[in-house]
Amino acid sequence: MVDILHRVGTTASPEAVYTALTTIDGLAGWWTEKTTEAGDDVIRFRFDRPQGEDGFDMSVLETVPGKLVHWEVVAGPEEWVGTHVRFELKQEDGYTVVLFRHEGWREPVEFMYHCSTKWATFLMSLKELTETGAGRPAPDDVRISNWH
């Protein structure tokens, strides 16, 4: 099992970051504009691709205001299903630090390399959203390669 790890810090409050991670408007402001509730504590994230729409459904397993958001991937690409995504928040030096983990990948496939870099750019988008009010969610996300 292999994990994707990231650490970013934003000058916004833990409450503001938590809101960006737990509300439809917040999530649509940094990850993908196509974010909707799917009932039963599941959030649906969709992306327009040249070959059609795809994306991920996340079951919200645990939330601790200002501290933690923990999802399980319940639908999406085969490599993602059953993996977990965790955002741990803490305060340090006037920053809200986000410790991010996308854990439980079965193999370090090339798609995992891509997702690791892509998560970094989306976490920078979360930082921008909470600091300036405007992130870079899909479809205007940062292009990193031929895989977008």
Place this chain on the structure above:
Amino acid sequence: MVDILHRVGTTASPEAVYTALTTIDGLAGWWTEKTTEAGDDVIRFRFDRPQGEDGFDMSVLETVPGKLVHWEVVAGPEEWVGTHVRFELKQEDGYTVVLFRHEGWREPVEFMYHCSTKWATFLMSLKELTETGAGRPAPDDVRISNWH
């Protein structure tokens, strides 16, 4: 043992990316302006920090023009020494794809989370350098948190 993985693609040629990974001018154009040769196939990378200068010395273990650059960290922070950094290059859809691995971390310490995100921003700087002629090397690198 845990690894940092990333994947970026640039519209530049494999030769141009290889040059950016194997020459002092190239490396100084995307990672840190303070890049120097230290003899015996060791390259020295330095960064100005509030507490003084620090950085990494990389021993170049293997280079295959247009294909591979492989370093071992021979001096730097304790967590880095003995780890390996690999850039594998390949062509796909008109892009030069860089598969990046910083491998051999003993523990997934918080510093590893930071370095993972920081590597993503530096690889985006490598992409920019090779596509536009201007990257974002230190000291003008992208700030991601209180740890810079």
